[in-house]
Structures are given as structure tokens and as C-alpha cells.
Amino acid sequence: MQSYWRLHKYPILFAVACILFYWSFAYNLVRTDFVKLTLLFGALFYLTSKIIQFEKWNFKLLIATGIIFRLVFLIAVPNLSQDFYRFIWDGELIKSGINPYLYTPDQIMEQGTISFPGMNELYAGMTDLNARHFSNYPPVNQILFALAALLGGGSVMGSMVILRLMIILADIGALYFGRKLLQNLNRANHLAFWYFLNPLVIIELTGNLHFEGVMLFFFIWAIYLLSKNKWLWASPVYAISIMIKLIPLLFLPILIKYLGLKKSAIFYTLVFSGCVILLLPFYSSVFIDNYSETVGLWFSNFEFNASIYNVVKKIAVTYFEAKPWELIDTYGSLLKIAVLVIILLLAFLRKNQKLDNTLSTMVIALAMYYFLSSTVHPWYVVFLLGFAIFTDYRFPLVWSCTIILSYYAYSNPDFKENLWLLAIEYIVVIGYFIYEMIRSSQKKLYFFKK
DSSP states (O other), rough: EEEEEEEEHHHHHHHHHHHHHHHHHHHHHHOHHHHHHHHHHHHHHHHHHHHHHHHHTTTHHHHHHHHHHHTTTOOOOSOOHHHHHHHHHHHHHHTTTOOOOOOOHHHHHHOOOOOTHHHHHHHHSSOOHHTSOOOOOOOHHHHHHHHHHHHHOOOOOHHHHHHHHHHHHHHHHHHHHHHHHHTTTTGGGGHHHHHHHHHHHHIIIITTSSSSSHHHHHHHHHHHHHHHOOHHHHHHHHHHHHHSSGGGGTTTTTGGGHHHHHHHHHHHHHHHHHHHHHGGGGOOOHHHHHHHHHHHHHHHHOSOOOSHHHHHHHHHHHHHOOOHHHHHHHHHHHHHHHHHHHHHHHHHHSSSSSHHHHHHHHHHHHHHHHHHOBBTTHHHHHHHHHHHHTOOOHHHHHHHHHGGGGGGGGGGGTTTHHHHHHHHHHHHHHHHHHHHHHHHHHHHHHHHHO
């Protein structure tokens, strides 16, 4: 025991310090205190990098540390996001036999004909934005919300703990399949811990109850099955990933060269069939309209932590007297087209016949979408980080550190963003992205000459 302590005392002390910082983050942090938030996050990021640096081959210590960090948040009420109130609300509706896609919370409260445990607490806790819009969470997400409501026994805290345990289990699953996939790609499997121990991942998923990690678990599982040439088994798993969050839909064209035309056609058919089957329990005549309307808002109404959009907006408003509410609607329409064109170009112009190249193309595609998007919440970057570890790209790791600057908006009552802080965030990230793209091109050119 003494010899173990002598060998590992610094990482253990760093881990203890992280536990104390996570405890402060979970139970003593108000999101308006931006200075404390950034200091805690910065300290956690530094200490975590040191733990991985010292113990990268000590799997047992690293996984135990990651689980303990997450368990610190077990009974903490999320302090950086109120979305979990809507998660539990939707789950309680399903438990009561009501389709969550058919009514907004405002409509249900106005009608006064539906009642379930914790109803008033959930409605009071969610944002006005959530209350006045239809649910935009895909079917598998809704099933998990319902399971949490069922196992939570009508208690908001109970449901919250169940959601947290689901997310922790998903992260462990992502680590399990991630290490296997890294081995298949001939990469060091300790790289998976840059996801598993990342403070952004722990805070935004376990802490704030976002489900990007659950989507990532099924996505990595599906990619692992593809790497083993078990593409038929991969199709239902990929469909589940899509039905938790829609982002994996973007990558389907990129898989064409890797799978080949015949396999791609069958794979796509099975994936879309799986999505339809998962969707059927919630389908109704107005479902498509309600869901499309809510999803469309992300392209045409919301803006947070944008990069290129903020530059476009500043130029358009300053020099062309554009109206911001009209600009974002036009920009959102153009964004859909631009993203589709970029993905198709990446799918057909890049050499995606090998899985490592395919994954690199996916990283570039999602990064371009986020750079162009008008809304990039911090937890969005978790998914990008989660599969970038299978490639040579490390700019998502840099972004997982700098994106905390976007939370400055929450230190103001009117949620006003500081464009200088966003400029720092994106100059660092996009600058590193460009550097890695150039370095990657030079490597390929050197290999070709050689």
C-alpha cells in the first residue's frame, strides 16, 4: 500500500483536489458567478490533464477516478441548465399516457385537465422558451425520460438521479467501446480518457443532464461494429443514436465510400427502418408539423456562442442596416443548404475508403457545421470531442476548454454575450483547426513524395 502511494501520490492528490472542486461546482456555484465558474473549470482541466499524463496506462485508477468524479453530482440540482425540467416533464406525460409532441407545457397548464406529480415544480423550473414550444427531443430520448419518471416514483429528485445514472452508464459504455475501437484503429487506447475524464463532459452531461453522451455511446458502438465488418448489426444501433439526437444523420453520406454502394443502400434502409419503428409509438397527424416547427427554430430563431454568424451579423447590421430578426431567418435557411453542400463535398471528394479517414471527415463535417451555426451550446462540443479521439485532430479538445467562455452570457440578467470573449474562444479553436488541417495536408504530401 505504501509503495502504491509513493508511486501514485501526486495523481491521487490531484484527484482529491478535483473531487473538492467538482463538489464546489455542483453544490456551491451560482451560474452568474462567472469568475468562480471559469477558475474552477480551468483548475479541473489542468489537474485532469496531469492525471492522464501521469497515469495514462493505469486503466483501473483512471476509470475509478472518472466514476467518482461523476458520483459527486449524484444529488446535485443542475446549476448551468434548466433543460432537465423539460426532460422529466416529457417523461411524466408519457407515464400518464400523453404524447409529449402534441402539447406545449403552456397549453397543458392553460387547459388544466392534466395532472401529474411534480407538475407545478417542473413547469416553474423550465425556461419560458421550453414552456411555449413543442418538445424537440427524439423518441429514444423520450423513452429514457419516461423510464426516469417511472423509476423516479413521481419525485423530481428521484427522476433526476435516474437520468444521471443513465448518463454515467452511457459514458462507461462509450469508454468500453471507445477503447476497443482505438485498438482496432491501432491507436493508444488511453486516448479514450481525454473524453471520459474531460471536465466539460462530466459537468455538462452528468452535472447538467444533457444526453449527448448517450447518443455518443450508441454512435461509438455502431462505429465499432462497422470496424468489425458487422454492419448489419450496426444499423439498429446507429438508428438508436439518431433517435436520441439527430446529429448522426449528418454522417450517413460520409459512410458511402467506406461501405460501398450496395452495403450503403442496405445499411441506410435498415437505419431508416429502425428510425421509423422507434418513431411509430409517438406518431400522429400533427406530429410532423409540431416537431419540424420546433427543430426549425434552431436554424431561424436562436443564437448563442456563434462564430461566423456573429461576424456576418455585425457586418450586416453595421454596414447594410439589416434587421437582426430577419437576418437570422435568412441565415438559417442558407445554413441548411451550406451544410448539405459541405457534407456532400466531403463525402465524395475525400478518400473515405478507410475508417480512420471516414472518422476524420466526420470531425471536419461537424466542426464546419458548428462554426457556421448560430447556436453552439457547450454540450454540443461533447459529441465532437467524443469521436475526434479516434483521429489525429485535437482542436475539439482545445474547444472543450475554451468554450467555458461562452457562459459569460449567464452572468447577465439579459443573457448578453461578450463578443470579445467569444472572439478569444474561436480565434484559438479555429486557429488550431486550420493549423491541424495544414499539418495533415503536409503529412499526406510528404507520404506521397516518399
